[in-house]
Amino acid sequence: QREAKIPPQEADRLTDAEGRLTELFEATRKKDETRLQGKLTGAKTEVVHEVKLTAGKPAVIEMQSKQFDTLLQLKDAKGKLLAENDDIDFANKNLNSRILFIPKEDGVYRIVATSFQQTGRGEYEIIIRQYNPTKSK
Numbered sequence: 001q002r003e004a005k006i007p008p009q010e011a012d013r014l015t016d017a018e019g020r021l022t023e024l025f026e027a028t029r030k031k032d033e034t035r036l037q038g039k040l041t042g043a044k045t046e047v048v049h050e051v052k053l054t055a056g057k058p059a060v061i062e063m064q065s066k067q068f069d070t071l072l073q074l075k076d077a078k079g080k081l082l083a084e085n086d087d088i089d090f091a092n093k094n095l096n097s098r099i100l101f102i103p104k105e106d107g108v109y110r111i112v113a114t115s116f117q118q119t120g121r122g123e124y125e126i127i128i129r130q131y132n133p134t135k136s137k
Contacts, residue, residue, distance in 0.1 A: 018100045019088070022060050029058075029131040036126040038113055040068065046114035051128055053103040058131045062088075063097040063113055068120025072097035073112035082109070086116055 025031070038047045053059050063072040074083040083101055088094040095116075103109070113124055 018098065021058075021100055022098070025058060025060065025129075025131040029133075031132070032130045034128040036111075036128070037123070038126070039123045040113070040115055040121050042121065045118040046112055049111045049113065049126060050108050051111055053101070053107065053109050054130065055103050055105045056133050058100065058102045058133070060129045060131070061099045061101065061111060062127045062129075063124055064127070065096070065115075065120070065122060065124040067122025068124075069095040069116040070097040070120070070124060071114045071116050071118075072099055072126075073114070074099050074101055075110040075112060077108050077110070079110070 034051065036049050038049070040047065061072065061074065063070040069087070071086050072084065073081060075081055083099045085097040085099050086095075088096050088098045111126060111128075113126060115121075
């Protein structure tokens with residue numbers, strides 16, 4: 001909700017911050033990684049993948065394709081949209097998608113793999129990295 005209120009000229013800063021947080025998690029935390037493969041076709045313009053996420057455990061979900069402009073959505077078990085990303089970095093022509101999400105509760109979440117304006121066709125890969133939380137002192 002707050003992301004929608006960010007002025008367009010400032011939106012790149014949010015994308016940059018998410019990228020830097022992802023780099024920080026990669027450099028400082030242990031992770032569990034899952035890779036999912038899929039394919040979009042004329043008959044199947046979106047594919048739903050279910051994944052278990054743990055409360056307080058940061059997750060970075062990336063969708064990559066060499067064949068189309070990806071669009072990634074994250075929904076809760078009831079279908080409520082929690083996060084969405086079209087391009088990691090449009091200015092630098094990185095049309096893959098990335099969502100950084102920290103679940104408030106354990107549960108099954110739905111990752112919706114699709115393409116910009118649902119026009120893309122071809123194979124894709126989703127990489128889900130769940131990072132262990134830092135230990136309190």
